[in-house]
Amino acid sequence: MAGEPTEPTEPTEPTDPLAPHPERDIVLDTAALRVLAHPMRLSFLHYLRDHGPATGRRLAAHFELDSGAVSYHLRKLAAGALIEEDVERGTRRDRWWRVTRPALYHDPATRESDEGHEDSRAYLYSTLLAYGDALRRYAAEVPRLSRDWLNVTMTSERSLRLTPDQLTELKRDLVSVIDRYRDLPEQPGAQPVSLHLHALPPPER
DSSP, X not given: OOOOXXXXXXXXXXXXXXXXOTTTEEEOOHHHHHHTTSHHHHHHHHHHHHHOXXXXXXXXXXXXXXXXXXXXXXXXXXXXXXXXXXXXXXXSSOOEEEESSSEEEOOGGGOOSHHHHHXXXXXXXXXXXHHHHHHHHHHHHGGGOOHHHHTTOOOOOOOOOOOHXXXXXXXXXXXXXXXHHHTSOOOXXXXXXXXXXXXXXXXXX
């Protein structure tokens, strides 16, 4: 016997890939942007994201910093709710820290005031410095890179002529593809892969 007719369902709009993910992203407010205006704090976040929880001593050894400087930066990150103490790992001797969320989200277009734009510029400047430092560290690891990973590495640079609107659409396409791979179930042999994307006009001279 045929069932009762059902109402047609409305098609759901696809989620904008450039919108913040409610469970994955920290949406950076003014206070967080100012915390992250220092590139070393971004470097700490990238390390904790890629390698998992760590102590201040481990960060000090990795980044070749003294313990006082590390403690200062960790306190700033914790005050901005960007990291939190991993109390299950902690001991009397060492405090362990972990990221509160795996990704940062910032949309400069939402910063309408001149002061907001300056915060965005400072964050962009800090991000590029932190990435530059990371790339130098990756370069130092090239001699130790396994053949399997060497064979699939990628370095690429393209120069395009785009309007701001076209660049926004390009970002949307790229992020949509990346998110498909971000959400894949982890496979044996998987390890963190650093994917750096920069979309900037070149220096005038």
